[in-house]
Amino acid sequence: MITISESIGSKVLLITASHTGNNIFCTPAIKFLKKHYPNTIFDVLAFNKLSAEVFKENPSINKLIVSNKSRVINKLARNYSQVICLHNKAREMISGLNPNFITAPDFIPNVHHAEQILQYVAGSINKEITDEDRAYAIAGKTNSKHLVLDDFNVKSHDILVCMHLGCGRTKTHGWKFFHSSARTHKKLLPIKTYIDLANELVKFNSNIRFVITGTKNENFLAKEFVKNVPNAIDLTxxxxxxxxxxxxxxxSLFISQDCGVMHIASASNVSLLGLFGPTNPIMTGPYPVKYNQKIIKEESMSDIKMTEVVVAALKLLNISPKFELLA
Known part of the structure; x- marks a missing residue:
């Protein structure tokens, strides 16, 4: 296997992946490389515009490139001292990539994907990892002073609970995928379960308002939710x-199944409740694990019990200074 050279060179191209979550997993390693090679130019290549958003305004990145054409990527690579496929699935996603590109090894079980990418980079350049290195790097800069919540008459006493109802496949393929695969897809929880959960939580505090996120292909989920949960906010x-x-x-709380937005939440300080079926939260759950996070894991998403989710959500909400159980 071709490995990263400690004499990394003056200009390096880092190839990532095609999904938001997988690209977020790469951010600790990118920050780590820039930390130890501050004078090296690091450009990042993502395979589509949506997942590339993860890297916008990242101070460790010089230039962000979007392409999924191996011919374009191979030609571009001639301008760099090293080309590193940080995510090992890059070659599966784009056939025909130059075999001389350095590629991270396959993932091993029971170690988080972000940790494995970080350890691979650190081991290759012979540098130690600190606790500060184990954190996602997402830039929160925005050019607009207008906050999207300003359009929804949010009151100071409102307790906002964010839910993301879809996954990577619904983000791309929308309602056709959801209705054909909702019962069998390993990451999906039925929309009715989220609706029932929301209406149950409101019984404990009427100030709770739910915020739904997603892409335009997931707005069919948000519409169903908003129709059945009063005062909900649709940000799809x-x-x-x-x-x-x-x-x-x-x-005050973020709730979702295993999806890219869960990893965005994990990068922040929000309390987080993650719902997992067969996928392994040790490998793709929140990173790093924090005190205000809870994972509910079952063999199948259909095995997740509503009572357990409600209890877990209430415990996490109790961390919020706004939240008090109704008498």
């Missing part, structure tokens, strides 16, 4: 990654 297709990251500080 209204936020960029940086705007969503900024919004996390406004929420």
């Amino acid at each position: 297709a209204k936020t960029s990654v940086s705007e969503l990251f900024n919004l996390m500080d406004k929420f």
Whole structure:
């Protein structure tokens, strides 16, 4: 296997992945490289515009490039001293990449993907990892002074709970995928379960308002939710990654299944409740693990019990200074 050279050179191209979550997993390693090679130019290549948003305004990155054409990427690579595929799935996603590109090894079980990418980079350049290095790097800069929540008459006493109802496939393929695969897809929780959860939580505090995030392909989920949960806020297709990251500080709790937005939430300080079926939260859950996070894991998403989710949500909400159980 070709490995990263300690004499990394003056200009390096880092190839990432095609999904938001996988690209977020790469951010600790990118920051680590810039920390130890401050004079090296690091350009990042992502495979599509949506997942590339993760890297916008990142101070460790000189230039952000979007392409999914191996011919274009291979030609571009001639301008760099090293080309590193930080995510090992890059070659599966784009066939025909130059075999001389340095590629991270396959993932091993029971170690978080972000940690494995970071350890690979650190081991290659012979540098030690600190606790500060184990953190996602998402820039929260925005050019607009207008906050998207300003349009929804949010009151100071409102307790905002954010939910993301879809996953990577619904983000791309929308309602056709959801209705054909909702019962069998390993990451999906039925929309009715989220609606029932929301209406149950409101019984404990009427000030709770739910905020739904997602892409335009997921607005069919938000419409169903808003129709059945009074006073809910639909932010589908209204936020960029940086705007969503900024919004996390406004929420008292974030709830979702395993998805890219969960990793955006994990990068913030918001309390987080993650719902997992067969996927392994040790490998793709919140990173790093924090005191205000809770994972509910079952063999199947259908095995997740509503009572357990409600209890976990209430415990996390109790961390919020706004939250008090109704008498």
